[in-house]
Amino acid sequence: MSTIVSLPDQATAKLPAKSYLNQEYGLMSWLLTGDHKRIAILYMISISFFFVIGGVLAGLIRLELLTPPSDLMATDTYNKVFSMHGIIMVFLFLVPSVPATIGNFLIPLMVGARDLAFPKINLLSWYLYVGGGIFVLSAMVLGGVDTGWTFTTPLSTHYLNTHVVTAAMGIFLAGFSSIFTGLNFIVTVHRMRCPGMTWFRLPLFVWGHYATSIIMILGTPVLAITLVLVALERTMSIGVFDPTKGGDPLLFQHLFWFYSHPAVYIMILPGMAVISEVISTFSRKRVFGYTAVAFSSVAIAVFGFLVWEHHMFIMGVSQYSALVFSLMTMLVAVPSAIKIFNWSMTLYKGSITFETPMLYAFGFIGLFTIGGLTGIFLATLGMDIHLTETYFIVAHFHFVMVGGMLMAYLAGVHFWWPKMTGRMYPEAISKTAAVITFIGFIVTFFPQFLLGYLGMPRRYAAYPADFQVLNVFSTAGASILGIGYMLPMLYLPWSLIYGQIAGNNPWQATGLEWQIQSPPLTENFVEIPIMDHEAYDYEWLANKTQHEVQTVG
Amino acid sequence: MTEKTQETHQDAEVHVVKPPIYLAIFLTLLALTALTTGISFIDLGVFNAVIALAIACFKASLVVLFFMHLHYSSRLLKLTVAAGIFTFLLLISLTMTDYISRAWGMF
Numbered sequence: 001m002s003t004i005v006s007l008p009d010q011a012t013a014k015l016p017a018k019s020y021l022n023q024e025y026g027l028m029s030w031l032l033t034g035d036h037k038r039i040a041i042l043y044m045i046s047i048s049f050f051f052v053i054g055g056v057l058a059g060l061i062r063l064e065l066l067t068p069p070s071d072l073m074a075t076d077t078y079n080k081v082f083s084m085h086g087i088i089m090v091f092l093f094l095v096p097s098v099p100a101t102i103g104n105f106l107i108p109l110m111v112g113a114r115d116l117a118f119p120k121i122n123l124l125s126w127y128l129y130v131g132g133g134i135f136v137l138s139a140m141v142l143g144g145v146d147t148g149w150t151f152t153t154p155l156s157t158h159y160l161n162t163h164v165v166t167a168a169m170g171i172f173l174a175g176f177s178s179i180f181t182g183l184n185f186i187v188t189v190h191r192m193r194c195p196g197m198t199w200f201r202l203p204l205f206v207w208g209h210y211a212t213s214i215i216m217i218l219g220t221p222v223l224a225i226t227l228v229l230v231a232l233e234r235t236m237s238i239g240v241f242d243p244t245k246g247g248d249p250l251l252f253q254h255l256f257w258f259y260s261h262p263a264v265y266i267m268i269l270p271g272m273a274v275i276s277e278v279i280s281t282f283s284r285k286r287v288f289g290y291t292a293v294a295f296s297s298v299a300i301a302v303f304g305f306l307v308w309e310h311h312m313f314i315m316g317v318s319q320y321s322a323l324v325f326s327l328m329t330m331l332v333a334v335p336s337a338i339k340i341f342n343w344s345m346t347l348y349k350g351s352i353t354f355e356t357p358m359l360y361a362f363g364f365i366g367l368f369t370i371g372g373l374t375g376i377f378l379a380t381l382g383m384d385i386h387l388t389e390t391y392f393i394v395a396h397f398h399f400v401m402v403g404g405m406l407m408a409y410l411a412g413v414h415f416w417w418p419k420m421t422g423r424m425y426p427e428a429i430s431k432t433a434a435v436i437t438f439i440g441f442i443v444t445f446f447p448q449f450l451l452g453y454l455g456m457p458r459r460y461a462a463y464p465a466d467f468q469v470l471n472v473f474s475t476a477g478a479s480i481l482g483i484g485y486m487l488p489m490l491y492l493p494w495s496l497i498y499g500q501i502a503g504n505n506p507w508q509a510t511g512l513e514w515q516i517q518s519p520p521l522t523e524n525f526v527e528i529p530i531m532d533h534e535a536y537d538y539e540w541l542a543n544k545t546q547h548e549v550q551t552v553g
Numbered sequence: 554m555t556e557k558t559q560e561t562h563q564d565a566e567v568h569v570v571k572p573p574i575y576l577a578i579f580l581t582l583l584a585l586t587a588l589t590t591g592i593s594f595i596d597l598g599v600f601n602a603v604i605a606l607a608i609a610c611f612k613a614s615l616v617v618l619f620f621m622h623l624h625y626s627s628r629l630l631k632l633t634v635a636a637g638i639f640t641f642l643l644l645i646s647l648t649m650t651d652y653i654s655r656a657w658g659m660f
Contacts, residue, residue: 190629218640254648305643309651318655325647 112194208273283350367403392452443477
């Protein structure tokens, strides 16, 4: 099969003598670093740690659901396990996944800057994230939380005696970490672009992260305020969410989902940003409709703020208001579809090769499309009454979050692994992992659409025996999926020592980050580059390569 | 070194606000605080909250515009603050679509 990978001659190739990895040694050189690339690595290690914990909890949930009765764990333990799975996966893995790791590493490289605008705030954001993680872990170790990841009132404020405040504090801190990341990205993109780097020459990766940052900065404070209100309600009974004191439990839902629905786009937009880069590189074509894809990111960020009530359709909100929100929810499908169609058009007549990042990107497109389209079912008021709070919803958002975002994260990690580490991952086994992940994902979550449609509610440890066959499929799929995720965790660290030397630009990609050494210098660029061509200009790259050869010859 | 200093001066668009303006704003804020306190002794029905919030918003605007220098800042910074206010208005107005119409057709 054809490939575009071009590696230097392994007999003579060496890693660069100086890079951000060997500039300084010792633990403190990492813990006190201001280098965006090192902070990205710190984030990557931390989120992988939390992903493993969240993944083990997911495994426990699927094991419990293997059989109809609640037999593996007590029902309240089950509540704690799925709550913790949600809290860890959403706030400690998905929200920071691409922006804080790949985004942190790449945004300065892509705009042609030496670092992010505020390196110390960047480091502070990692410490806040770790602090938040410690709070969440403490809540788990001290006895857990059983509110679900949504902290639904009045359950969280009046009826439960678990560690709600501790977990909420953790999310509060992690929230500020993501605000700081967003702030850094916005200022960097506005103020630190290299000469010639106009807005419409920026890679779509940067546009996606810019849109994400807008949501992070405008949305996350609302979550922080809401969680503080829950804590105050629990400790001082201030009455904001308590009807007997003139409050309203639904107000919590409004405030919580005002952040948490846009947060879905915090989770998916950076994934889309990765996919734009990967699809273009492995099709050898400029992304079709660059401007439309760029603006659709911003449109998703804006529309994302107008749809939150669709999480509350059955909770007794005004039916007129629900009608408006249903319509606006449908509108979000438009920019998402623009992206999918444009990526498909990019593939059309492209010179496609099937390296690992591309396989994950294909997985993303297929699974995200299913996840997105089932969202239309749920946005429809009548259908929603039947489907909401069932496994249909669980399947829907796992298709978007896991099938979409996690696939995109893995695509990104594989795509930029040679740039981050200077070494290639092993291609054959990683392709196998990508295929295993896809199959495992489908087997795990597709049966859940059927279960939900048949009426199996979410959040219960026990279910009628009729549902067992589909649940067995789902659990079996989860174990396949587990293998799919375990493989990269084994071969990526392995490749740090044994991987082939990647050279500067193994994919023949056009981004600025590929024109410098791998791994990059601490200062990124020896001289600040001057951008004189559009993004994804493969002719420019061909000319440049030809010119280099002539010079050497 | 000299060049660097010049660059820094050019980059930072520092606007020095004269003390009398600060003093005037400070006194206005104190006066408005007194007004809020005073008016709380008079029962104005539904306007109790409306007036208190209006005064609070006006005070916040003064702080942001003068103490936080927004009045003298670039358009980009003004736009940034406007984006925050716009998001807040979205939160309030779209939430109100529920509260205003929740009981319609029920009674």
